[in-house]
Amino acid sequence: MSYVFKMMDSPVGPLTLIANESRLAAVLWENDKPGRVLLSAVREQGENRVLQATERQLREYFAGTRKHFEVDLDFVGTEFQRKVWQALLTIPFGETRSYSDIARQIGSPKAVRAVGAANGRNPISIIAPCHRVIGASGSLTGYAGGLAAKQFLLALEGKQTLALGF
Numbered sequence: 001m002s003y004v005f006k007m008m009d010s011p012v013g014p015l016t017l018i019a020n021e022s023r024l025a026a027v028l029w030e031n032d033k034p035g036r037v038l039l040s041a042v043r044e045q046g047e048n049r050v051l052q053a054t055e056r057q058l059r060e061y062f063a064g065t066r067k068h069f070e071v072d073l074d075f076v077g078t079e080f081q082r083k084v085w086q087a088l089l090t091i092p093f094g095e096t097r098s099y100s101d102i103a104r105q106i107g108s109p110k111a112v113r114a115v116g117a118a119n120g121r122n123p124i125s126i127i128a129p130c131h132r133v134i135g136a137s138g139s140l141t142g143y144a145g146g147l148a149a150k151q152f153l154l155a156l157e158g159k160q161t162l163a164l165g166f
Contacts, residue, residue: 004045
């Protein structure tokens with residue numbers, strides 16, 4: 001499958017949006033780890049309607065006027081990863097879940113570490129809200145965009161009382 005990308009500035013730093021002709025495949029961070037998200041070769045294409053819609057919706061989210069995204073998603077990963085990523089989509093705006101909550105939700109209550117690993121490889125950051133997954137104690141844990149970005153996103157959604165878990 002062929003993918004195209006578009007860069008956008010955001011309050012959490014530059015983001016790379018990646019899509020095919022009909023669905024969004026990734027929202028990547030400026031300093032994303034190489035190989036964290038595996039997609040085929042991409043070329044820049046700012047005119048792609050999916051990328052334009054995604055950028056508009058992300059800008060609305062950052063402005064505080066959007067709580068739900070309406071972009072078709074193309075999760076590229078294992079069956080287990082896709083289950084975890086689909087579960088992320090069920091976490092309401094302004095709420096959080098623990099890794100064990102997600103493990104129970106997908107029917108694998110003992111797979112807490114595997115859920116954490118899948119969460120860390122979520123290709124569609126922000127829109128598939130992996131930032132809403134926190135440690136069992138309520139502390140912030142690892143995030144591909146960095147803990148400062150995670151804290152910013154949670155504060156944007158009204159979860160400002162969480163403590164950083166570094």
